[in-house]
Amino acid sequence: MNREFQSDFLVIGGGIAGLMFAIRAAEFGTVTVLTKAGSTEANTAYAQGGIASVWGVRDSFESHVDDTIRAGAGLCDRAAVESIVREGPEVVRELIRLGTQFTKIEHGGEDEYDLGREGGHSHRRVLHAQDLTGQEIMRALWEAVRTTPNIRFYDEHLAIDLLIESRARPDARCWGSYALDRRSGAIRKFRARFTLLATGGAGKVYLYTTNPDIASGDGVAMAYRAGVPIGNMEFYQFHPTCLYHPEAKLFLISEALRCEGRDSQPARRRAVHETLQSRRRVGAPRYRGVTSSYRRYSAPWRR
Ligand SMILES: Cc1cc2nc3c(=O)[nH]c(=O)nc-3n(C[C@H](O)[C@H](O)[C@H](O)COP(=O)(O)OP(=O)(O)OC[C@H]3O[C@@H](n4cnc5c(N)ncnc54)[C@H](O)[C@@H]3O)c2cc1C
Secondary structure (H helix, E strand, C coil): CCCEEEEEEEEECCCHHHHHHHHHHCCCCCEEEECCCCCCCCHHHHCCCCEECCCCCCCCHHHHHHHHHHHCCCCCCHHHHHHHHHHHHHHHHHHHHCCCCCCEEEECCEEEECCECCCCCCCCCEECCCCCHHHHHHHHHHHHHHCCCCEEEECCEEEEEEEECCCCCCCCCEEEEEEEECCCCCEEEEEEEEEEECCCCCHHHCCCCCCCCCCCCHHHHHHHHCCCCCCCHHHCCCCCCEECCCCCCCEECCHHHHHCCCCCCHHHHHHHHHHHHHHHHHHHHHHHHHHHHHHHHCCHHHC
């Protein structure tokens, strides 16, 4: 049976972005969260190393911004870097408030967060939960979502396309989304006053990737079809460095394994340097290609 669902907010995607938004939005109205596979199948669950944020007393926002701009080899938007770096600690504190247990160590008789240091960072600033940070974040966020009365969630519901008033009008409103219930095969209409696309990346378009199958850029495609300008498509995280096995899914060799505590050894230092260089090499040419094709293919009224 085709059914129609109504809420104030529709959140398409149940990774870190979608769930944190859903928890906040639930203070203002009813929220529906859709995930296209099982509830925890998201890039977020695969994150290993941790979250970089200014935390230690000797660290500073300026240093984190400088490191990021340097690692970005001139491709970063400084304003975006500044705001992400400065808002980082508060977002990490919110994750902790929601129940995320980052790893701690004892220092001077007191427990403090065990800050890791990864390639490109000049200070220890990576909060992590052992080497399974994403799983721990997903555990805490889903627990919070399940106990928040205003939130309903539907797993195995694949959003197909946005409900748009009229695609011909650039100011047309979005009223939700159609979604396929993958268990029953029914198409359902989820109506909402506000719709958030939090469908993650598109790493799966690459032959070799550590991303799970859900990372196929559905939200970007839906937004594009609705006339929304898109950009920075070349910066999807797909990890060019992974462990290959012919019969298994590719597995990320953790950043920490390659970097943490090993920078005194020349061979490892070279490996870290090559990894950063390879990230620049894979990013930069695609950046130029995508920018020109964006101009060519973007909707006429957006050019
Ligand atoms: C192996 C690996 C290791 C990583 N390690 C780190 C790390 O150490 N530190 C770090 O900062 N980052 C790391 N990352 C990157 C990080 O995981 C992602 O940037 C982040 O989790 C993205 O979160 P998200 O909420 O945007 O998307 P995701 O977590 O991918 O969530 C996307 C959600 O959208 C849903 N969805 C997609 N399409 C549809 C659709 N059509 N209909 C309905 N739902 C849909 C999915 O079901 C999923 O719930 C790593 C990534 C990988 C793959």
